[in-house]
Amino acid sequence: MTAKLLVDASYFVVAVLFILGLKAMASPVTARKGIVWAGIGMVVATLVTFFTPGMQNFGLIILAIVIGGVAAWWSGKVVKMTDMPQMVAIYNGMGGGAAAAIAALEFARGGVHGVVFTTLATLGALIGAVSFSGSCVAFAKLQGLMNKAWRLPAQNAVNIVLALVTILVGVGIVVSGDPTPTQIITFFVLSLVLGVIITLPIGGADMPVVISLFNAFTGLAVGFEGYVLGIPALIIAGIVVGAAGTLLTQLMAKAMNRPITNILFSPITGEAQAGSGPTGTMKECSSMDAASMMRYAQKVIIVPGYGMAVAGAQHKVYEMTKLLEEAGVEVKFAIHPVAGRMPGHMNVLLAEAGVPYEQIFDLEEINEEFSQADVALVIGANDVVNPVARTDKTSPIYGMPILNADKAQNVIVIKRGKGAGYSGIENALFFEENCRLCYGSAQGVVSEMIGHVKSLS
Numbered sequence: 001m002t003a004k005l006l007v008d009a010s011y012f013v014v015a016v017l018f019i020l021g022l023k024a025m026a027s028p029v030t031a032r033k034g035i036v037w038a039g040i041g042m043v044v045a046t047l048v049t050f051f052t053p054g055m056q057n058f059g060l061i062i063l064a065i066v067i068g069g070v071a072a073w074w075s076g077k078v079v080k081m082t083d084m085p086q087m088v089a090i091y092n093g094m095g096g097g098a099a100a101a102i103a104a105l106e107f108a109r110g111g112v113h114g115v116v117f118t119t120l121a122t123l124g125a126l127i128g129a130v131s132f133s134g135s136c137v138a139f140a141k142l143q144g145l146m147n148k149a150w151r152l153p154a155q156n157a158v159n160i161v162l163a164l165v166t167i168l169v170g171v172g173i174v175v176s177g178d179p180t181p182t183q184i185i186t187f188f189v190l191s192l193v194l195g196v197i198i199t200l201p202i203g204g205a206d207m208p209v210v211i212s213l214f215n216a217f218t219g220l221a222v223g224f225e226g227y228v229l230g231i232p233a234l235i236i237a238g239i240v241v242g243a244a245g246t247l248l249t250q251l252m253a254k255a256m257n258r259p260i261t262n263i264l265f266s267p268i269t270g271e272a273q274a275g276s277g278p279t280g281t282m283k284e285c286s287s288m289d290a291a292s293m294m295r296y297a298q299k300v301i302i303v304p305g306y307g308m309a310v311a312g313a314q315h316k317v318y319e320m321t322k323l324l325e326e327a328g329v330e331v332k333f334a335i336h337p338v339a340g341r342m343p344g345h346m347n348v349l350l351a352e353a354g355v356p357y358e359q360i361f362d363l364e365e366i367n368e369e370f371s372q373a374d375v376a377l378v379i380g381a382n383d384v385v386n387p388v389a390r391t392d393k394t395s396p397i398y399g400m401p402i403l404n405a406d407k408a409q410n411v412i413v414i415k416r417g418k419g420a421g422y423s424g425i426e427n428a429l430f431f432e433e434n435c436r437l438c439y440g441s442a443q444g445v446v447s448e449m450i451g452h453v454k455s456l457s
């Protein structure tokens, strides 16, 4: 078997591993297996590269693998679950940047010939560069390195003009077939600036959706550059990432009731509802009152949110769940598709704590059941249970599907104070007659509740 045939056959196996891995990632039961398969695919793809006929610079390749591998291993180890979105943003940006760099090198060494090749290389370069610089801005914002809201006068017009000029320069590259260094540099600078300008005004609640969109962009860019380099595994990996990223972006936008065009062109600002929030008083309850309400209930539905993740309270929550079940209470978990700060955030935390999958329900599966629940226990969730999303047309979250926690007989909310949700608006649920607030950090409050449930048993 020639080296070329061996390499191509290995790339085929790699592509199959990527596809099977992604398929397995679709369910929490098989997700871990899926990640391992895709990881093996990535290792095989990297190793096979060394056997590609004509490959040179092995020292540099090994150095890059060591630097990248150590940086990824270390950051993966130390990253907090709540910082995961910015980590996804920066790694995704690196993928886009790598695709753009491949195109830049191919242009510089004159390796791109023919209209189809040049068009795909140029498209990959544009999308990859936008994804790279945009993802870097997203990282800086989520990491708190860039707190100021930037919005240019006539922002949308600036975006459109800049995009058109960049595309025109790109068309110039395709038409010339052999671009000059000035053309190449102008094109890449414009593409990078475009990514920055598009992302700067986007903030708060919309950022994870934008990260997912850039993820889809990166996939596309990688797919195009895979064609340029003639590596089928890269094309397939790019298409898989592009398609998955596009679907995820659509799902998230739908769950937040924010069309993608709105996210990109009319970002939410927290001030949208300042001064016009719900009125009334929030009623407090002690952890003992809450515990006895749940201990003597027939059915309790727990709604976890970002605050549970921050407090790392998932293990305590499951400990309390088991105690309640031993006392004959039916306990279910209701997960909103955008609870927390990344898709599947709550599912991952609950799985980590050992909560069985069959006890965890999606919004559509459980929303009808809240009206039969004696208690809805909201742990560090806010926007995802805010009833103004149903009623207040002026609210920035109007139209977003919410969990019907307010329909339960009693609602207990665990949070530290009167802090608003991620979208920056007040929650009308907290002022309702059937709602009580149990103040404190989630881990501490649930620990107290566990003690009380035990004493009541």
Ligand code: NAP
Pocket: 204, 205, 206, 207, 208, 209, 252, 256, 304, 305, 306, 307, 308, 310, 311, 337, 338, 339, 340, 341, 342, 343, 344, 345, 379, 380, 381, 382, 383, 384, 385, 414, 415, 416, 417, 418, 419, 420, 421, 422, 423, 440, 441, 442, 443
């Ligand atoms: P949320 O609206 O961000 O509210 C979290 C609440 O947790 C806050 O009101 C805060 O109140 C409380 N909290 C913070 N630390 C706490 C602690 N240690 N213990 C107890 N409570 C604590 O959370 P959410 O209901 O999960 O909603 C998620 C938001 O993120 C939505 O607006 C969604 O659109 C947005 N988002 C999510 C995704 C995603 O993929 N998941 C993507 C894009 C956007 P206190 O400060 O008073 O404690």
